[in-house]
Amino acid sequence: MMLGFSLYGMTIRMEEAGVSVTMLLLLALFIGFVACKELVEGWKKAVFLLASGACAILMNLLGGDSYFLLLYFIVYEILSFLRNQFEIAPFFYAFPFLLVARQAPMELPERCIVMLLLMVCYYQHDFIVRFYRKQTMEDTLLEQRLKKDMTEKEYETKIQLQQNLLKSENQILEDRARLSQTLHDKLGHGINGSIYQLEAIKVLMKKDPEKSGAMIQAVIDQLRVSMDEIRAILRKERPEKKELALLQLYKLCEDCNEKGVKAELETEGDISLVPEKAWEVLLDNAFEAVTNAMKYAKCKQIGIKIVVLNQMIRCTITDDGKGCSEIKEGMGIAGMRRRVREAGGTIGFETQAGFTVNMLLPF
16 A cells, blocks of 8 residues: 555655655555554554654645644554553543644534544543453353353262262162171071971981970070060161162253253252151152153253252252143143142142252141
């Protein structure tokens, strides 16, 4: 562009063009410096800005007031640059109005209109547009952080679910091993002794019936004692309903995850306060709700949340499936209602934005 202006000025006579080659070259330099200013960042902009300002001043000195509008432009360019570097206040954008008092070919109202238009354009760009750009950038960064947090939370939840499931399975294996060891220690010797006595009775039965009868009675008494010990051991070693229910719920979520549906179990409050009867209702209804969601809802996520409140238990089972406009109560939902009603609680269903089962049980 600079070269084109210069060549044009050299190829025509001065009186035909109405402008000298020097002025054309200065104008080309001015435009080039303004364009180059937009290609650099930081204080490098100041170099091209000063160069373009020098060109504008030279044109005003050599060409007269015909180029006074370039001064308005340069002043606002300087303000815009300072705004980027120092965050100057908006009222500074009114200071260039002092230049309208300078004599120029245009009338004062026209100069005011030009200055007002420049002020509005630069104010909008430097404050309003920049504010929304900054807000958009912050929103984008916030969205990225939220997505990252959600991904990390999802990963942590999956790991926690696996750990809880593994812990529960290990606990059951430990209970089984302890039960086996206890049965061996408590009953092994007694049962072996009974077997030896029965073998001896078989030999003595014909030779000494009276002694054989006494030994048989002793074996019977010993086996009765062993049965009582078995009952006592099983009562003592039987796992709590809470542990079994939680394990089954974790396993239910794990099965859903394996089938491609993200399922999570969340608990709040003191879970140990939940009675066994309530666990039976929660577990049966959770299986029914999740089965229905997997079968009919075409969902991608299922959430099970159990909250222990003051004398109440709230359980919410949600899915993000297609929902339904009307609930058709079949055997599944009827069974859920019956179980909750027998436990003295209430149950409700929400069909907007998926399907939700809300249960409230006393304890």
